[in-house]
Amino acid sequence: MTALPRSVPSSTSLRDARWWRSSRSNGMNNCVETASLGSGPLAELLAVRDSKNTAGPAVLFSPTAWEDFIDALR
Template sequence: MTGAHWRTSTRSSSNGGDCVEVADNLPGVVLVRDSKDRTGGTLRFTPTAWQSFVEIVRAPAAR
């Protein structure tokens, strides 16, 4: 998607393992992709859905 500014998730490992990149700079959409396959599929979320996901993952019960 044009204009997406990708950043690596703070939870991704730094040793070349499982990495997720997020682009949340576009209006009305949050994009997620695998950093090892940048030309592969991209997941799209509404900002509200993405925020809900992040809150659930951060919740103590999810750990």
């Protein structure tokens, strides 16, 4: 089995992703967007990127890893 990447370039690999900005983002320094990747080999993953750098990389999380991350922040 081929390992999935941990990050991908948003501008090329995730061109068709539908991004949602966090309701906690205030336009200062803490802007985050997420996208479900829908179909294909990355379908089970969630992408997270800096909304100020939409052409930059997106970090990929499994649903479980994302929930663990959010729980740790609480």
